[in-house]
Amino acid sequence: MPAAAIPSMNTHPGSTGARHIDAIIPEFDRFAEQDFTRSGVPGMAVAIVQNDTVVYLRCFGVRNITTQEPVDPDTRFQLASISKSFTSATIASMVGDGELSWDNRVAAIDPTFRLSDPWVTEHVTFRDLLSHRTGLPEYTGDVLQDTFAYNRSEILERLRFVQPTGAFRSSYAYMNADITAAASAAALRAGMPWEDLVQERVFAPAGMLNTSARFADFARSPDHADTYPMEDQKPVAGPLFNDDVNSPAGGVSSTLDDMVRYTRLQLDNGSIDGEQVIGGPALQETHKPQIIMRSSDTGMTAYGLGWEVVAEDGRVRVEHGGDLSSGVSTYITLYPTEKMGIVILTNGFPGGAVLKRAVKKEWDDLYFTGSVQEDWYAAYDQMITAAMKPGASVLMPKVPLPEAPASPQPPRSLAEYTGSYTQQYYGDIRIENNETGLLMYPGHRSSPIFAAPYNGDTFRETDTGTGVYFSAGSDGTFQTVRFDMLDLPEQNGTFTRISS
Numbered sequence: 001m002p003a004a005a006i007p008s009m010n011t012h013p014g015s016t017g018a019r020h021i022d023a024i025i026p027e028f029d030r031f032a033e034q035d036f037t038r039s040g041v042p043g044m045a046v047a048i049v050q051n052d053t054v055v056y057l058r059c060f061g062v063r064n065i066t067t068q069e070p071v072d073p074d075t076r077f078q079l080a081s082i083s084k085s086f087t088s089a090t091i092a093s094m095v096g097d098g099e100l101s102w103d104n105r106v107a108a109i110d111p112t113f114r115l116s117d118p119w120v121t122e123h124v125t126f127r128d129l130l131s132h133r134t135g136l137p138e139y140t141g142d143v144l145q146d147t148f149a150y151n152r153s154e155i156l157e158r159l160r161f162v163q164p165t166g167a168f169r170s171s172y173a174y175m176n177a178d179i180t181a182a183a184s185a186a187a188l189r190a191g192m193p194w195e196d197l198v199q200e201r202v203f204a205p206a207g208m209l210n211t212s213a214r215f216a217d218f219a220r221s222p223d224h225a226d227t228y229p230m231e232d233q234k235p236v237a238g239p240l241f242n243d244d245v246n247s248p249a250g251g252v253s254s255t256l257d258d259m260v261r262y263t264r265l266q267l268d269n270g271s272i273d274g275e276q277v278i279g280g281p282a283l284q285e286t287h288k289p290q291i292i293m294r295s296s297d298t299g300m301t302a303y304g305l306g307w308e309v310v311a312e313d314g315r316v317r318v319e320h321g322g323d324l325s326s327g328v329s330t331y332i333t334l335y336p337t338e339k340m341g342i343v344i345l346t347n348g349f350p351g352g353a354v355l356k357r358a359v360k361k362e363w364d365d366l367y368f369t370g371s372v373q374e375d376w377y378a379a380y381d382q383m384i385t386a387a388m389k390p391g392a393s394v395l396m397p398k399v400p401l402p403e404a405p406a407s408p409q410p411p412r413s414l415a416e417y418t419g420s421y422t423q424q425y426y427g428d429i430r431i432e433n434n435e436t437g438l439l440m441y442p443g444h445r446s447s448p449i450f451a452a453p454y455n456g457d458t459f460r461e462t463d464t465g466t467g468v469y470f471s472a473g474s475d476g477t478f479q480t481v482r483f484d485m486l487d488l489p490e491q492n493g494t495f496t497r498i499s500s
Contacts, residue, residue: 024366025056031362035377036060039355040233041348043071043225045256046359049263050340059256063225063347065235073257076210076224077345078241079330080322081176083213083252086198087183088130088286088306089266089278093201094186096270096279102127102305110185112153114160120168121160129182130305131290132174135164137489139394141177145245147486148426148443152245156181161425163490172291172303176249179306183248194248205277206265211254215242218253225347227327235348241326250322256345259332263341266318266334287318287336313368323353331356340367350388354380390465398485400465401454409456414438417457417470421481421495429495431481438468461485 036044043061047054059071094100103125107113115121115134128134140162144155155177166173187194195213203211210221218224219240228235243251254262261272266287270278289302289309299312307318319333329352331344344359346352358377365372386392391399411417414433422428430441432448438459439448451459451468457478459468466484473479479497487493 021050021055021367024370028056028363028366029058031366031372032058032359033060035355035358035362038377039348039351040230040235041346041351041355042228042235043075043347044352044355044359045071045073045075045077045345046343047256047260047263048340048342048363049260049267050338052264052268052339054260057256057260063223065226065228065237069223071225072223074210074223074255076218076221076253076255077330077347078218078225078227078243078322078324078328079252079254079345080243080250080324080328082320082322082330082332083248083250084130084179084306085266085286085320085332086202086213086252086262086306087179087248088304089283090198090201091126091130091182091186092270092282092286092305093278094190095285096282100126100186100189102130102285106181106185110181110188112157113181113185114157116160116163117168120164123168126182126185127290127305128169129178130286131303132172132178133169133291133303134173134178135166135168135171136162136173136175136178137165137491138173138175139488140173140175140491142175142246143486143488143491144426144443147445147449149445150245150427150443152180152184155245156184158425158427165489169291172293174303176246179249180246198248198252202277205275206261206272208254208258208261211252211258211262213247213252215240215244215247215251215253221253224253225345227324228348229325229327230348230351233351235327235351238326241324241328243324250324256343259343259345263332263334263343267336267339267341287334315368321353321356323349325349327352329353329356331360333360338367350384354384397488398464398466401458401460401467404454404460408454411453411457411459417459417478417481419478419500420498422498423492423495425491426486426495428498429481429483440468 042065043063045059048056061071062068063071063075106124107121141155144150183194187197190197198213229238265272269280270283286305288304291303293301293303302309307320310317317333317335322330327349329346329349334341342363344356346355357380361376362372388396390396418431418433420428420430427443432439437450437452441448451461454460457470461468464485469482470478471480481495483493
């Protein structure tokens with residue numbers, strides 16, 4: 001289950017200035033409770049910090065719908081893509097200590113790093129990787145983790161087989177593997193595993209005692225939030241998602257109390273409780289725009305280093321969300337001028353994605369305009385529902401096959417389709433058969449993907465409903481197979497049979 005990206009929405013323009021924070025907290029709390037009840041999400045934790053002080057902290061609901069154990073400030077949540085900011089903070093620590101520069105060339109530190117273009121390979125820096133401006137297609141590498149079960153080094157090695165879809169340093173495309181590549185190079189320079197490096201540089205000195213970049217620490221915590229994919233606003237229990245492969249991009253877990261400390265650290269230029277954990281100028285660089293994502297005559301959104309930077313309504317905020325389709329949705333927003341930040345953690349998706357955005361936007365409205373301007377929950381629910389429709393966005397990029405013909409052509413003997421097929425980027429897929437269809441084993445995957453007969457030599461992959469198309473050579477034997485679900489930008493879904 002790859003990390004998912006939610007599209008942005010324009011916000012209400014204008015500001016009448018901040019009201020006294022004590023006056024708006026009760027109203028905000030009412031909206032947060034109303035949204036939480038409306039969402040059906042099992043649990044949520046929210047904190048607001050201003051001037052190094054917690055001004056709001058509340059936990060809602062349960063961390064497990066079976067045991068009904070409540071969420072508390074020490075409940076550990078998976079953070080998903082908020083993890084990216086921990087990667088940039090760790091590297092900022094090294095930059096501040098003079099061990100690295102943002103503009104160090106990654107290949108000079110990690111000789112195994114390679115992209116398809118030799119010149120780009122030679123010139124890619126930490127700044128380029130952490131701001132998603134390599135030119136590679138968005139989400140490159142995610143399917144190698146989820147569908148093919150490759151490890152971290154195998155995924156990074158296969159980036160060299162992907163052609164760019166944009167220009168180096170002048171095009172933006174969000175992906176997890178570039179953050180992981182930056183973390184891997186920093187860990188190589190430091191001479192220790194990434195998971196130990198982020199612990200040593202950020203978690204421990206910041207006093208974040210219940211935070212980890214290892215999935216096992218989250219899963220075995222007695223007070224962790226189980227995760228829930230949601231169907232029609234009803235949570236469905238599912239397995240926890242292990243994101244160790246892309247831990248620098250999505251694998252950190254933490255608690256609300258620890259995230260309060262992290263927010264304070266970020267707002268106070270790398271200092272907390274009088275200790276300078278990260279060099280101030282290096283950390284501030286992570287909050288600065290590095291490449292424009294989108295802009296209009298009313299504002300601009302850019303990507304910094306592990307953060308989004310939004311300028312609108314005469315203000316700047318620094319933020320990042322995180323989503324896992326396994327049932328995670330999180331948000332952190334920093335308001336540097338106001339010395340203020342908000343953290344929202346939930347254990348449901350996509351309901352949590354609606355919930356966190358509505359809660360955050362209601363805080364914005366109350367603080368900056370004095371009143372909530374519209375029904376933000378309904379607005380975000382409509383937007384995210386549209387994004388979840390097949391073929392509508394990166395969340396659901398493919399359209400399923402239509403209903404099979406009334407009188408479909410039968411397939412050949414299923415054994416004729418079996419064998420091993422390969423291609424450069426994805427590697428190998430082994431295909432076996434049973435009585436009813438084809439069992440497909442991509443890469444290192446031990447559990448099969450199933451494809452049922454659809455029409456002739458076309459099969460239907462049952463999870464996504466998309467097509468699997470076999471083509472025979474002149475001798476009548478099948479030579480290629482194309483998977484619609486793997487046919488992505490500059491990532492060809494066609495595989496060629498390996499001769500036995």
